[in-house]
Amino acid sequence: MREQPPYLRIADLLRQRIAEQVWMPGDRLPSRAQLGLEFEVGDNVIRRAQELLISQGALEGRAGSGTYVAEPRERFRMVRSHYREQVGGSPFQADMTALGRRATWESQTEAKVPAPVGVAARLGIAEGEPCVRTTYEYFADGKPVQLATSWEPYELTAGTLVVLPEGGPYAGKGVVDRMTEIGVTVTHSTERPEPGQADAGEATLLGVQRGALVTRIERTYYSDEGRAVETADIVVPAAACEIVYEVAVEGR
Structure with missing residues (x-):
């Protein structure tokens, strides 16, 4: 040994x-x-x-x-749950509401961004195809607790009122509700969490040390036809948040 x-x-x-x-x-x-x-x-x-x-x-x-x-920090519990997706709106909003916290976020959207090879594979499109990319910074009571970068195929929402996730009449409604507005039914998602360390940019935005432990979650939403409609990379600081998965148990 x-x-x-x-x-x-x-x-x-x-x-x-x-x-x-x-x-x-x-x-x-x-x-x-x-x-x-x-x-x-x-x-x-x-x-x-x-x-x-x-x-x-x-x-x-x-x-x-x-x-x-370091002073002891209160850790937020973030629940990854199928039920949270069903209640509508932002899952992050639902998490913070359950904790009695004020949820806010800032975002920046770019349209027609070429899909990198990894993102293209997750969305089932060709590398370089245009996507709508939105970056998010999430806050609980004004403190940064989560980052995310979302990718949606541009041709899926182009010309509709939901093409901008954080703009227009359906801003901030969440992927499930926005897709419903254009006749796409989202039925399930997959998530792949893994431990990592914050890079310099992430550390600055999250207010942690460079190299601090984080949980990275690769999430993809799918329609009832099996098509990937959105994929995202989520970053959560381990010292501030714990990730809990809630799994439904079907009755007999």
Whole structure:
């Protein structure tokens, strides 16, 4: 069995001290030089251990000041549910309403954007075919909690009142309701969640450290004819939100 990398061992020791309340939330950690001497490792090992704990939300770095034990954060529960899709409107709105939070979002839409190869495959169209791309920043009580990039085949909604997801009379209604308005019945969706780390752009928008743990969800909506009508890449910060899937159980 391979030996545990030194920085992981140090991260475990630092995490243990936080758990045992040797260091309390808001406390400044000793310098890397001091910790290196105590644990008999180099500065680079301490740095990697601290960066790992920062990405996990246990520590926070403050420019020019040092590294501190992070204050506990309330995590939002985001429910991925077939029922939430049926009630109409935005699933994010439904989540925040259930939590007693104020849901808002900002968006930017571009029409006739060529579909990248991965998006084209998910939508069942040719690479480069025009799509409507919308980027979203979602907020709960004014705090950023989710990012998303949505893609819809342009030829599906072109010339209709729902061509712009966040414009016109059906703005903000959600994919299911918007598609219903043009005679397309959305019956199901697929989601593929996987863990990841925030890149520089995502970290800035979400207010987290670069490399912080996130959950990435690849979601695609399908019509009753089996056609993909929208696909999206959703990014949720792990330190702020937990993802829960609600699965219906059919009665006999």
